[in-house]
Amino acid sequence: MSSGKLWELREEVLSCNLCPRLRAYSSWVAKEGKRFKEEYWGKPVPGFGDAEAKLAIVGLAPAAHGGNRTGRPFTGDETGRWVIGGLYQLGLSNLKEGKFRGDGLALRGVFLTNTVLCAPPQNRVRREEVANCSRYLRETLRSLPKLRVVLTLGSVAFNAVAEVLGIDSKFAHGTLIHAGELILMSSYHPSPLNTRTGRLSWNQWIEILRHAWKLASGGYED
Secondary structure (H helix, E strand, C coil): CCHHHHHHHHHHHHCCCCCHHHHHHHHHHHHCCCCCCCCCCCCCCCCEECCCCCEEEEECCCCCCCHHHHCCCCCCCHHHHHHHHHHHHCCCECCCCCCCCCCCCCECCEEEEECCCCCCHHHCCCHHHHHHHHHHHHHHHHCCCCCCEEEEECHHHHHHHHHHHCCCCCCCCCCEEEECCEEEEEECCCCHHHHCCCCCCHHHHHHHHHHHHHHHCCCCCC
């Protein structure tokens, strides 16, 4: 499959109304709950990155004033600074941070997406919302022809991807599981809750990213 398939999936995502609670909240934040003066995206946030990606990174959901504002996952907030900043350090992003639409951000060999594609209130998603979005997660992974490694951030993302791949396992930081031609990896989510408390340090984060990219690029396990 190609970028054409990803574009078709993007259009399907943008027209999705399976989760009224999330659509209503995303729209409300964009119109009445804004923290920034710029125009908010306020819709489902499709995946973003290289259509020839070898590595996919899957998070929980767009942040209300991050992805829900910029229209791209892992941009415009503190978590995004860790994700994009880490990719930049490894030479996989042309910018240290994605701040807004049209900033020229480009990724090499990496595709970013979330388990749930709309911003949830208090960053909490419901089980049925994860189930509704699982179709898009499945199709995203299928639409990346060179994909070798899926790095999940947090237990919700890990469980969702594991189900899509038919894996029965529990989340743990640093998990590595072979699933056919793909490798499933997991990390603590680089959210402020984890990074500010020291649960996930910058060096640990870079180590996980570097290992994931090494495997995605055909390197051997240590």
